[in-house]
Amino acid sequence: xxxxxxxxxxxxxxxxxxxxxxxxxxxxxxxxxxxxxxxxxxxxxxxxxxxxxxxxxxxxxxxxxxxxxxxxxxxxxxxxxxxxxxxxxxxxxxxxxxxxxxxxxxxxxxxxxxxxxxxxxxxxxxxxxxxxxxxxxxxxxxxxxxxxxxxxxxxxxxxxxxxxxxxxxxxxxxxxxxxxxxxxxxxxxxxxxxxxxxxxxxxxxxxxxxxxxxxxxxxxxxxxxxxxxxxxxxxxxxxxxxxxxxxxxxxxxxxxxxxxxxxxxxxxxxxxxxxxxxxxxxxxxxxxxxxxxxxxxxxxxxxxxxxxxxxxxxxxxxxxxxxxxxxxxxxxxxxxxxxxxxxxxxxxxxxxxxxxxxxxxxxxxxxxxxxxxxxxxxxxx
Ligand SMILES: [Zn+2]
Numbered sequence: 306x307x308x309x310x311x312x313x314x315x316x317x318x319x320x321x322x323x324x325x326x327x328x329x330x331x332x333x334x335x336x337x338x339x340x341x342x343x344x345x346x347x348x349x350x351x352x353x354x355x356x357x358x359x360x361x362x363x364x365x366x367x368x369x370x371x372x373x374x375x376x377x378x379x380x381x382x383x384x385x386x387x388x389x390x391x392x393x394x395x396x397x398x399x400x401x402x403x404x405x406x407x408x409x410x411x412x413x414x415x416x417x418x419x420x421x422x423x424x425x426x427x428x429x430x431x432x433x434x435x436x437x438x439x440x441x442x443x444x445x446x447x448x449x450x451x452x453x454x455x456x457x458x459x460x461x462x463x464x465x466x467x468x469x470x471x472x473x474x475x476x477x478x479x480x481x482x483x484x485x486x487x488x489x490x491x492x493x494x495x496x497x498x499x500x501x502x503x504x505x506x507x508x509x510x511x512x513x514x515x516x517x518x519x520x521x522x523x524x525x526x527x528x529x530x531x532x533x534x535x536x537x538x539x540x541x542x543x544x545x546x547x548x549x550x551x552x553x554x555x556x557x558x559x560x561x562x563x564x565x566x567x568x569x570x571x572x573x574x575x576x577x578x579x580x581x582x583x584x585x586x587x588x589x590x591x592x593x594x595x596x597x598x599x600x601x602x603x604x605x606x607x608x609x610x611x612x613x614x615x616x617x618x619x620x621x622x623x624x625x626x627x628x629x630x631x632x633x634x635x636x637x638x639x640x641x642x643x644x645x646x647x648x649x650x651x652x653x654x655x656x657x658x659x660x661x662x663x664x665x666x667x668x669x670x671x672x673x674x675x676x677x678x679x680x681x682x683x684x685x686x
Contacts, residue, residue, distance in 0.1 A: 311392055318388075320378055322371065325394035336363040343445055354442065362446045367393055369426050369454050373461075374398040376422030377469075380415045381406070396528055397457075409480035409488075416472035420458040427454035465496030467532040489540045496533030500526045543633060545676040546669075551635055552628035554672050555649045555662030561586050564593070564614030568600060571613050575600070582646050582663060585617050591660070593617035598645060625650045626664060636669050 311325040340359030343350065350358075370393060377400045378388040387403040406412045433447035464474040471492045479488035507523025510516075560580045562571060564587045575581065575597055582596040595617040600608075603616055626635050626647045639647065646665040650658050 311394070317371075317375060317391075318378065318382065320375075320388045320400075321390050323390055323392040325392050327395035328367075328393045331395050332363060332367065335366060336360055339363055339449060342449075347445065350442075358442045358446055362449050365446070365450055366453055369423065369450060369457070370398040372426060373419045373423045373457060374400040376418040377415055378402075380418040384411045384415070386411075386415075396525065409476045412479070413473055413476035416469045416476060419469045420461045423454045423458035423461065427451050427458060430454060463499050464492075465499035465529065465533065466492040466536050467496060467529065468499075471496050471533075486540045486544055490537055493533045493537035493540070496536075497530060500530035500533060502526075503529065542673065545673050546631075546633040546636065549632040549672065550628060551626045551630045551632065551647075551649050551664050552662075554632065554668045555628070555664045556668060557662045559584055559648070559660055559663055562595060562613060563587065564612065564617070566613055568603060568608035568611050568613065568616065571595065572600060572608065582665065584648065584660065585613055587614065591620065593619045594623050594646075594648065596646065623648060627651065628661065632669060632672075635664065636666075639666055639669075 311323040311328070313321055313323050315322050336359050339362050340355050343355045343359055344352075347355070371391065374391045378391065381388055381400070381402050384406060386406060389401045389403055391398060391400045402415075406415060428451075430447045430451035434444055434451060437444040437447065461468050462470040462473070464470040466472065466475060466489070474495060475488045475492035478491050479485050482488060503526030504523045507519045507521070507526055510519030510522060512519075558580075560578065560583045562574060562583045562585055564585045566574075571583075574583075582594065584591060585593040585595050592614060595613050599616055599618065603611060624638065624642055624644060624647050626638075626649050628649055628651060635647070639645070645667075646663050648660050649662040649664055651661050652659050
């Protein structure tokens with residue numbers, strides 16, 4: 306789900322609220338479910354009553370989900386972590402915060418605020434049912450909302466990532482071990498277990514009468530499974546690149562071509578050597594960088610009439626790295642600038658810059674692959 310996808314419906318506490326397109330389906334399904342339930346349990350009501358109370362209950366349910374997300378958001382804002390948006394979608398709500406909390410205790414408090422908010426609403430709606438008997442519209446509405454908010458609070462406390470309980474679990478492991486990556490892996494693994502259990506339970510329900518509910522349960526389990534795997538994969542990438550810098554993966558071979566040769570001649574050079582990136586020099590002066598990607602952006606019939614220095618990436622537009630730059634940050638820069646390689650330069654501060662190598666995306670990916678194959682060895686510290 307992308308940032309800001311969906312319809313913006315308003316702003317609360319400075320946080321933009323969005324409705325994702327998938328929300329329409331779940332709203333329709335839940336409204337239908339509630340109305341059907343009221344029809345069964347209150348045959349004396351008119352159809353208009355079934356549907357109007359059903360729609361109102363459904364709307365208040367989504368207001369409850371929003372309240373849950375606002376619970377997380379208020380605590381995050383208290384820690385000066387910006388809440389970028391809240392989105393209501395197929396599986397409920399999602400508060401997107403700008404960065405991970407820097408301390409375990411902050412993650413713990415942000416995570417637990419959601420279930421506490423849902424628990425509070427469950428209590429409030431239960432109070433309403435005492436004031437209005439169940440047979441009345443308000444009583445039926447309040448009973449349904451008290452139950453669903455209670456379920457939301459309990460379900461979200463299951464100790465598996467990405468549920469709130471998984472975050473709470475991660476915060477505890479993080480606080481105890483002081484190791485964020487390890488905590489994420491543990492909470493992710495527990496999230497996978499819980500997801501499988503939910504899927505199995507959903508499948509069991511399908512064969513024991515409740516086809517719709519069972520499929521829906523299995524679907525939720527599948528969603529949790531994906532999210533748990535994603536969070537573990539992110540940690541894996543971070544771990545494989547930890548401790549490495551540009552110098553570790555750079556190619557020390559820095560091929561050079563003169564700027565005056567034609568693209569035709571350049572392509573011959575690429576074919577001959579198999580090297581895909583070159584520094585361009587004119588009279589021993591470094592003027593730019595040329596690569597296959599840039600070559601391919603020029604129509605083939607123009608290759609004979611264009612020189613390398615006419616189409617190369619000029620020196621001032623090249624992004625540089627230093628041998629000491631951590632590989633993880635370098636990879637992020639490569640991806641965000643959408644470039645494939647960066648020359649490695651030493652002595653910039655000393656006044657005598659010198660190109661000592663080139664780092665390419667491919668070389669970083671190769672290291673990641675090799676390291677992940679040796680993973681069990683590398684992590685048995
Ligand atoms: Zn939550």
